[in-house]
Amino acid sequence: MTRTAPPRGPARPLRPGAGAPARGFGLALLLAGVPWAAAAQPADQAAGPLGLGRPATANEIAALDIDVMPDGAGLPLGGGSAAEGARVWGGACRSCHGREGEGGIAAPLVGRDAAARPPTVGNYWPYATTLYDYIYRAMPRNAPGTLSPDEVYGLVAWILAKNGIIDDEAVMNAATLPDVVMPARHRFDPDDRLESDAVR
Amino acid sequence: MAHRERSVDSSRPRRVGLTRREMLAGTAGAVGAAAVPAAAQQAIDTTRRPGPGPNEVGQRSPFVTPRRDPSSTSSRTPLQHLRGTITPADLHFERHHGGVPAIDPDRYELLVHGLVDRPTFFTLADLKRFPATSRICFLECSGNLRRGGPETLPQMVCGLTSQTEWTGVLLSTVLREVGAHADATWFLAEGQDAAVMSRSIPMEKAFDDAMIVYAQNGDALMPGNGYPARLLLPGWEGNSSVKWLRRIELADRPFMTREETSKYTDPLGDGSRSRQFSFVMDARSIITDPAWPRVIEPGWHEIRGLAWSGRGRIARVDVSADGGATWQEAELQEPVLAKAHVRFRAPWRWDGGAAEIMSRATDETGYVQPTWEALVAARGPRTRYHQNPITSWTIGADGRVLFGTERLQS
Numbered sequence: 012m013t014r015t016a017p018p019r020g021p022a023r024p025l026r027p028g029a030g031a032p033a034r035g036f037g038l039a040l041l042l043a044g045v046p047w048a049a050a051a052q053p054a055d056q057a058a059g060p061l062g063l064g065r066p067a068t069a070n071e072i073a074a075l076d077i078d079v080m081p082d083g084a085g086l087p088l089g090g091g092s093a094a095e096g097a098r099v100w101g102g103a104c105r106s107c108h109g110r111e112g113e114g115g116i117a118a119p120l121v122g123r124d125a126a127a128r129p130p131t132v133g134n135y136w137p138y139a140t141t142l143y144d145y146i147y148r149a150m151p152r153n154a155p156g157t158l159s160p161d162e163v164y165g166l167v168a169w170i171l172a173k174n175g176i177i178d179d180e181a182v183m184n185a186a187t188l189p190d191v192v193m194p195a196r197h198r199f200d201p202d203d204r205l206e207s208d209a210v211r
Numbered sequence: 212m213a214h215r216e217r218s219v220d221s222s223r224p225r226r227v228g229l230t231r232r233e234m235l236a237g238t239a240g241a242v243g244a245a246a247v248p249a250a251a252q253q254a255i256d257t258t259r260r261p262g263p264g265p266n267e268v269g270q271r272s273p274f275v276t277p278r279r280d281p282s283s284t285s286s287r288t289p290l291q292h293l294r295g296t297i298t299p300a301d302l303h304f305e306r307h308h309g310g311v312p313a314i315d316p317d318r319y320e321l322l323v324h325g326l327v328d329r330p331t332f333f334t335l336a337d338l339k340r341f342p343a344t345s346r347i348c349f350l351e352c353s354g355n356l357r358r359g360g361p362e363t364l365p366q367m368v369c370g371l372t373s374q375t376e377w378t379g380v381l382l383s384t385v386l387r388e389v390g391a392h393a394d395a396t397w398f399l400a401e402g403q404d405a406a407v408m409s410r411s412i413p414m415e416k417a418f419d420d421a422m423i424v425y426a427q428n429g430d431a432l433m434p435g436n437g438y439p440a441r442l443l444l445p446g447w448e449g450n451s452s453v454k455w456l457r458r459i460e461l462a463d464r465p466f467m468t469r470e471e472t473s474k475y476t477d478p479l480g481d482g483s484r485s486r487q488f489s490f491v492m493d494a495r496s497i498i499t500d501p502a503w504p505r506v507i508e509p510g511w512h513e514i515r516g517l518a519w520s521g522r523g524r525i526a527r528v529d530v531s532a533d534g535g536a537t538w539q540e541a542e543l544q545e546p547v548l549a550k551a552h553v554r555f556r557a558p559w560r561w562d563g564g565a566a567e568i569m570s571r572a573t574d575e576t577g578y579v580q581p582t583w584e585a586l587v588a589a590r591g592p593r594t595r596y597h598q599n600p601i602t603s604w605t606i607g608a609d610g611r612v613l614f615g616t617e618r619l620q621s
Contacts, residue, residue: 060329060389061341063388064332065332066330066331067324072322075457075458078460078468080462080467081464081467125482126482132473135485137467138467141468144409144469148406148409149308149405149469152405198484199472199476199487200485200487201488202486202489202490204489204491208577208578208579209589210581211590
């Protein structure tokens with residue numbers, strides 16, 4: 012990837028002292044009774060690696076490692092407010108998501124009514140960090156990967172403020188974004204279908 | 212000439228060689244064949260003119276025109292045109308979130324990093340050097356149901372599933388190469404498309420049957436199916452088998468990407484709770500023939516269809532011709548593979564009266580394909596993904612076969 016496209020944004024160290032790991036949601040269930048860790052130590056492990064591939068340097072990894080986790084790991088330096096985000100919104104987002112984020116040819120992003128459909132950031136997204144990850148990763152649709160970290164932070168702030176989740180003046184950055192508690196934070200349950208042959 | 216057989220020509224007068232005029236005519240016929248409409252070709256006596264010779268890449272007969280049904284984000288396999296279980300690569304369904312990237316295989320690299328001893332880039336050639344393995348399994352988009360009107364093709368009902376013989380390397384082999392840490396519990400799979408598609412996958416699946424595949428029915432992957440390499444998670448919703456795989460990162464917790472939070476989750480009950488990480492595709496079946504737009508004659512027919520389950524092997528398929536009042540067990544075409552499409556067939560004599568044909572799959576875990584009513588009762592009305600209801604086709608007194616819309620009313 013480093014040879015096929017320019018790195019998307021600056022290399023970003025993990026945020027030091029990032030909060031406690033996200034809850035191991037559903038993990039105990041998924042891994043219950045499955046001794047995969049034992050299976051990960053096959054007999055041929057003793058023979059060592061086959062020697063394929065080439066070592067990846069820290070800089071090469073940082074150039075590709077764009078994901079942001081709920082505890083803030085992966086968030087870059089920089090920051091933005093709703094007012095700053097509003098300026099980016101008008102040029103990059105409004106034509107698809109609507110003037111106030113009410114939706115258009117793309118999904119609505121604003122709305123707190125839990126019964127409303129389709130879902131919005133305000134009533135369905137469990138983590139604010141996912142907003143950063145996704146906007147930086149894939150938006151705007153016609154030019155993904157072109158927004159700077161400051162622009163993305165601003166858009167995240169604008170969307171969260173429009174949903175009434177943060178104050179209009181709040182600045183989103185690597186320290187503040189992971190602390191935002193989303194209204195839908197606790198609405199998700201792990202998949203329980205395989206515990207039974209009944210329809211679930 | 213009058214005695215000439217259509218396909219066996221041992222009695223045909225033999226001549227050695229062709230005249231120059233015949234040669235030219237034959238050549239002209241070969242060059243022009245592609246441009247001649249099928250109806251016009253039908254008028255040509257194929258025994259009187261040499262046909263085109265071998266060529267570099269085969270094409271279907273001009274009389275055979277299966278087509279996917281593309282939208283801006285997906286295309287659907289024409290299930291009604293297929294007779295076996297392997298989907299031709301050019302008819303495999305597609306679901307894209309940022310279009311199809313054009314990736315130069317000589318510049319392609321896969322990064323595996325995170326909780327590993329040796330963060331490593333693998334070229335396509337590296338991936339092909341690993342011990343290879345092949346597996347036949349289905350892929351299915353978890354949004355694979357349309358409740359259309361009576362004039363709905365099988366392709367439109369659930370054409371977002373296809374089956375392939377995939378070849379590649381077991382992900383567990385690659386993870387041994389990089390020294391996966393025992394405390395890794397999830398990995399991120401990330402694509403090189405414009406959506407930079409990303410999903411968190413439990414490591415349990417990595418050490419079960421996950422693969423990185425670079426071949427589709429023995430050939431290179433089609434661009435729309437992930438060329439040059441993709442993740443393959445047998446039996447799991449298609450979105451998690453990330454295409455155009457560029458990065459795998461091992462971690463001790465899920466990443467909570469957009470596709471596994473705001474999308475691909477299932478509102479339950481009144482919609483106040485949602486199911487997350489619902490990877491496995493439940494058992495399902497569909498009758499692909501007879502189906503709309505066929506018009507059938509009274510008499511003997513063979514009911515044919517596909518059944519599959521992400522939980523394992525299909526154990527049985529039952530078929531009803533009276534709207535579910537009575538059922539008979541269909542024959543399954545061997546081999547019946549785990550997490551794979553299987554063909555089922557059942558003889559049926561249509562007496563000319565109103566009939567409704569339907570199929571119901573049961574897998575080896577005992578899971579039985581539900582009715583629409585049972586699905587809605589179990590999940591509420593808001594689930595959009597993982598809908599696998601029994602579907603039906605009705606036959607009117609005129610022999611017209613129509614999609615059984617009544618079965619999917621809620």
